[in-house]
Amino acid sequence: RAHPHSSVAVDTDRQMLFVGDNLGIIHGWDATTGDKTWEVTLDPPTAEGGESDIKSTPTVIERHGLVVFGAWSTRVHAMDALTGREVWAYQAGARIMSSAAYAPTRDVVYVGAFDKQLHAIAAADGQGVWTFDAGSGILSSPAVSGDEEAVVFGAYNGLLYAVDTEEGSLMWTHEIGGRVTGSPTLAGDRIYVTAHDGDLVALRTYSE
Numbered sequence: 001r002a003h004p005h006s007s008v009a010v011d012t013d014r015q016m017l018f019v020g021d022n023l024g025i026i027h028g029w030d031a032t033t034g035d036k037t038w039e040v041t042l043d044p045p046t047a048e049g050g051e052s053d054i055k056s057t058p059t060v061i062e063r064h065g066l067v068v069f070g071a072w073s074t075r076v077h078a079m080d081a082l083t084g085r086e087v088w089a090y091q092a093g094a095r096i097m098s099s100a101a102y103a104p105t106r107d108v109v110y111v112g113a114f115d116k117q118l119h120a121i122a123a124a125d126g127q128g129v130w131t132f133d134a135g136s137g138i139l140s141s142p143a144v145s146g147d148e149e150a151v152v153f154g155a156y157n158g159l160l161y162a163v164d165t166e167e168g169s170l171m172w173t174h175e176i177g178g179r180v181t182g183s184p185t186l187a188g189d190r191i192y193v194t195a196h197d198g199d200l201v202a203l204r205t206y207s208e
Contacts, residue, residue, distance in 0.1 A: 006021065016029065017031045018067045022055070024072075065081045068123070070092070099141040107122065116133055132169075135157060139181040140193075157179070176193060190202055
């Protein structure tokens with residue numbers, strides 16, 4: 001019914017599909033039949049004039065049976081995958097276009113927002129763990145390293161950041177050369193990310 005920016009997320013355990021749209025509706029389908037199981041419309045526009053568009057791709061956290069996503073309502077929502085019931089909501093400081101990344105060992109989700117903050121949120125109950133100030137709006141979706149030691153994301157100031165997943169402290173930054181709104185891809189000891197100046201950048205990571 002509305003144009004979706006969100007890509008489809010899949011819960012293989014429950015055989016469900018999820019997607020959000022620009023009317024602020026999150027949809028849940030039966031993956032085997034295609035039947036609509038539920039849909040939930042988010043809150044109406046905020047007092048600041050924001051909307052509830054869901055432009056991020058939902059993140060499925062199978063261990064808790066949750067679907068987690070941010071919206072232009074300035075909130076990160078967690079819905080029960082089977083029923084669509086809201087389990088928790090986390091209040092960020094501005095609109096959210098970033099999709100959430102999940103670190104299973106830490107049981108924490110990470111999501112960026114237009115408030116220049118990377119938010120670390122406990123997946124079980126939606127409580128804030130820490131925030132990291134990037135000094136610029138974050139549209140890029142974060143990516144968690146394979147060892148779950150770092151969360152990597154880009155910002156509108158043209159920097160790529162690596163932040164410690166446990167404490168939220170800065171590990172390093174790298175100048176990309178253009179605004180970073182795309183999501184980094186981590187593969188082995190390489191990080192791949194695009195920038196608004198048209199470049200595809202590959203970085204090598206290492207530790208002492």
